[in-house]
Amino acid sequence: MSILAKADGRPAGAGVLLPRRHLLTCAHVVNSALGKDMLAPDHPGPIAVSVRLHAPEHTVEADAELAVWIPPRTDDGGLGAFEWNGDLAVLRLTGALPPAVEPPRWHPMAERQLVRAWHGSGEPGVFADAEVSECDGRFGYFDGAERTLDIEPAYSGGPLWSNEESAVVGLVTAKLRVRGTLRRAWGIPWQRVTRELDDAGAGHLLPRQPAEDIRDHPAYGELVALLDGPLALSEGWTRCCRTVARQCGLGHRADGLPSADEFAHLLLTRARALPALVEAVRGTAGPVADDLLAVGRRHGLPKLLSPGEHERLLVQLRALPATAAAGVPGAVRAALPLA
Structure with a gap:
C-alpha cells in the first residue's frame, strides 16, 4: 500500500493492509502526506489521503479516512537521541478491495530475523534486505550487513517481512542520521504495535492470529x-x-x-x-x-x-569463498542420511 502526498501525488510512505479494509502506517507518514511537519503530534482532524494498493494483478487507487491517530511521542522516558514512541495511524479505505486480496500474517519481531522492506512506490524491485540486530519489544534495529542500508523516507510505514516466519514482524520507521556510512534503520515491532493500539482502544482492528492448540502435539x-x-x-x-x-x-x-x-x-x-x-x-x-x-x-x-548457534553458523558460512559456499548445500544433503 502506497500513501500518496496531497501536493504532488508521489509516495509519502507505505502501509500494511489490516482486516475490514483498514490500513496500518506510521503517523508521520500521514503528516508527510498532508504537507505537515513529520513529527507534529496534533490530530489532523477528519482527513482522507489517497492510497495505492498494489495487488498481484491489479493496482487500485482509493481514498482512506483517518480512523486512529497515535502521534509520535518524543518526550517519553527512556528514549535515545534517534527514537520516539507512538507514531501509528490506522486508515480505513472508502472503496472495495480487489478480489483475493488478504491482509498478511503477523509475527513478533526478534533478533537475527532476516527482513525485507519495500519502497512506498510499490515497485517490486525496489526493496532493501536487512537483519534485525536488536529488538527489545519497543524498538527494532536492523542493519544492511556488509551493504549500505539505503532506507529513504518513502519506506516509512511499510512492512518488514520475514521469509523465515512467512509474516510481517513490524513497520519501517526511520534511519539513523549519524556520521559515516549509513547502515542502520529502526522500526516498530509487532509487539509494540499491539500494545499501542490496545492502549488506544483500537486493538479490535488488529488481525487475531488463530490460537494454535498444541495440547494434542505428541511432544x-x-x-x-x-x-x-x-x-x-x-x-x-x-x-x-x-x-x-x-x-x-x-x-x-x-x-x-x-x-x-x-x-x-x-x-x-x-x-x-x-x-x-x-x-x-x-x-x-x-x-x-x-x-x-x-x-x-x-x-x-x-x-x-x-x-546464537544459528548466528555463529551463518558467520562461518558467510566467510567462505563463493565457490566453497556453493558446494555446502550438496554436502549437507549427502551427509543427512548419515546423521
Whole structure:
C-alpha cells in the first residue's frame, strides 16, 4: 500500500493492509502526506489521503479516512537521541478491495530475523534486505550487513517481512542520521504495535492470529513433564526463562516464570525457543538439557540450533569463498542420511 502526498501525488510512505479494509502506517507518514511537519503530534482532524494498493494483478487507487491517530511521542522516558514512541495511524479505505486480496500474517519481531522492506512506490524491485540486530519489544534495529542500508523516507510505514516466519514482524520507521556510512534503520515491532493500539482502544482492528492448540502435539506431554519437574526447581531457573524470552524477542512477567503449559506452548510454536532453553539450562541441568533436545529430535521439531548457534553458523558460512559456499548445500544433503 502506497500513501500518496496531497501536493504532488508521489509516495509519502507505505502501509500494511489490516482486516475490514483498514490500513496500518506510521503517523508521520500521514503528516508527510498532508504537507505537515513529520513529527507534529496534533490530530489532523477528519482527513482522507489517497492510497495505492498494489495487488498481484491489479493496482487500485482509493481514498482512506483517518480512523486512529497515535502521534509520535518524543518526550517519553527512556528514549535515545534517534527514537520516539507512538507514531501509528490506522486508515480505513472508502472503496472495495480487489478480489483475493488478504491482509498478511503477523509475527513478533526478534533478533537475527532476516527482513525485507519495500519502497512506498510499490515497485517490486525496489526493496532493501536487512537483519534485525536488536529488538527489545519497543524498538527494532536492523542493519544492511556488509551493504549500505539505503532506507529513504518513502519506506516509512511499510512492512518488514520475514521469509523465515512467512509474516510481517513490524513497520519501517526511520534511519539513523549519524556520521559515516549509513547502515542502520529502526522500526516498530509487532509487539509494540499491539500494545499501542490496545492502549488506544483500537486493538479490535488488529488481525487475531488463530490460537494454535498444541495440547494434542505428541511432544506436549513430555515437555510439560520436564518443565513441571526438577527443571523448575533448579538453580537459576528464573534467569533461564528470561534468557529464552530475550532470545525470542518476547517480554515476560516480573518474576519471569511461565507455567509449564505456557512454556510448552512457547517451545512448540516459536522457532528456536527449544534450543534456546537447552542452551540456557545446559550449565545447571545438563541431563535435563539432553532430555529436552532428545524430545525435539524424537518428534522432528524443526530448527534445533539456538539463535546464537544459528548466528555463529551463518558467520562461518558467510566467510567462505563463493565457490566453497556453493558446494555446502550438496554436502549437507549427502551427509543427512548419515546423521
